[in-house]
Amino acid sequence: MSIFEYNGSAVVAMVGKNCFAIASDRRLGVNLQTIATDFQRIYKIHDKLYIGLSGLATDAQTLYQRLVFRHKLYQLREERDMKPETFASLVSALLYEKRFGPYFCQPVIAGLDDDDVPFICTMDCLGAKELAKDFVVSGTASESLYGVCESMYKPNMESEELFETISQALLSSVDRDCLSGWGGHVLLVTPTEVVERTLKGRMD
């Protein structure tokens, strides 16, 4: 098994009408053994910007700490929050710094910019950005996620419908993957509120 499959993960983000949703699974494993069933993969950078880190869990935690550090310094200097596009470039640069000894993570970045237009992007472990207008996926279940999202996604969904779609997409995909699952964690972000929900899925 490759190093990306050591812990197992699944992260997906989708764009709706003036809102976005980001979801992840909750399993943390060591190869085939399940260690924890409530592992957090989606981290908050600021009120309107979230990052989901799939791949090796230790690198995800370290990368998150480094990003929070950089963002806090930015807040002190600029006296405002970072825009999602800027943050994506920051993540990309940080990952490419380690070009020949990378962080084994694939981030999924989702945020609302100043005009409350949703922004999502993903990148590989070396920082190659992939911007999308509809959905982005990463993790060991990414192949299933691509298929399911492609068939379930519709543009301009309202927030509740977006929540249903992303939940079904996540749960169906992780059911077909041994290394991810044990429920889901969904964050639905609109210009006025953030709703965080936990999904109950198959516990195997």
Added chain:
Amino acid sequence: MDLHLNAPYCMGTIVGVTYDDGVVLGADSRMTIGMLVANDSVSDKITQLTDKVYICRSGPAAVLEFVSDYVRNILDQQTIQFGQPATVKATANLVRLFSYKNTNAIQMGQMGMIVGGWDKYEGGQIFAVAQGGTILKLPYAIDGSGSSGIEGFLDRAWKEGMSKDKAEKLVVKAVSLAIASDAASGGAVRTVTINSDGVRKNCYPPDSLPLCDDKRRRTKTKKTTTTRTERRIDAPKP
């Protein structure tokens, strides 16, 4: 180890225990291709070899299906020749011989089988046939990728002379524990109970398993709605 990663494997978890009157065999129902779940709820890892002898299979699916068919063929001929069903010991021996003679040819990874059944000479018996062809007659046996997690549990929980219901509950509990901790085990739990009266098969769907709602390893979860107020700090005007 040369794993054919595009071939289906039924690694999972298999369990066999003896009780006062016979044996209970149990298995999960997950079949995987690499780390993709090929079949999660309907695969049957407990196959019939003769009337009252069943085999639990764990390992490369193709090889094990062949072993079952091959041994069943020989046993059918043997039943006709001897005029009575084959004993558990004879069946286990045939499985063991196949495994032993073809160890080098089967380059597909770990293969473990549990042969269990009832015959009129020795009653209920469990034989574990491990990788390479070792045969062990045991009061209870486990194999498969999820078995390492339940070794200790079964050592503690199995008692001599259990009743049929207790034995079946024990098997279901053991396989559920393995499903909860192993990624390659999952789905439903199938059991086959074999005794002097006959064979009874059961299937416990995933929702009914004792640990399907595992709250052991979770922090409290709740739905939180944060209403954000506008909090923008504008850059100072020049």
